[in-house]
Amino acid sequence: MEPTFQLPRVAEPISLKDKAYNAIKSAILSLKLKPGDPLVESDLAQQLGISKTPVRDALLELEREGFVTKVLFKGTYVTEVTLKDVREVFQLRAVLEGLAARLAAPLLSAKELEKAEEIIAAAEAALAEGDIALCSEHGKRFHNLIINKADNQWLQSITRNLDDHLQRFRLLSDQINGRLNKSLKEHRKILETLQRRDPLAAEEAARGHLFSVLQDLSEDEDASES
DSSP: OOOSSOOOOOSSSSOHHHHHHHHHHHHHHTTSSOTTOBOOHHHHHHHHTSOHHHHHHHHHHHHHHTSEEEETTTEEEEOOOOHHHHHHHHHHHHHHHHHHHHHHTTTOOHHHHHHHHHHHHHHHHHHHTTOHHHHHHHHHHHHHHHHHHSSOHHHHHHHHHHHHHHHHHHHHHHTSTTHHHHHHHHHHHHHHHHHTTOHHHHHHHHHHHHHHHHHHHHHHHHHHHO
16 A cells, blocks of 8 residues: 655664754753853864754754753853742642652552662662762652553653753752752652552652752752852
């Protein structure tokens, strides 16, 4: 059967613009490029070994996504993280992850609960060794395990859309003294409610955890401004 339309052939697996976009975005999300850092097209092009055109296109896309800010007559910068941004994303994520925990509580298998236990244990080991990045990554895996188990594709889609912005906020919160240790205790509390198959308690624990992170970020921001 002949197709009713013809898709254009793909010339390359990934364009130079996409490569530049992925590299710059990765640096922003990992805080290698920090909020407020200047983004000079010629410097970025030289580092990536490409021309300025794909870099310019990549920066335009990142600007549309809110990761890059262009200031007239001054230049382009990594978008600052404001307390308003943090508050809005965490408020929304708290509601979504609370719902995910409530939906996942009766659905998680014994094997998946064991996996969650292993993830938390790995995070605790990483923190004990001083590996903050690895500890944070395990924390993200714990959250994703619960979200992926919730039988709601729209919830999963919306949380994925928030993930990139949340990643920066999560790494910023991880730098607050004692925050990771507190998060691990809160993760254990969430896990305990899931092991009891208590949907409402799981929802409350998941929401409480994210609002706890938000509170610490807010207090840290207030302290830095005083």
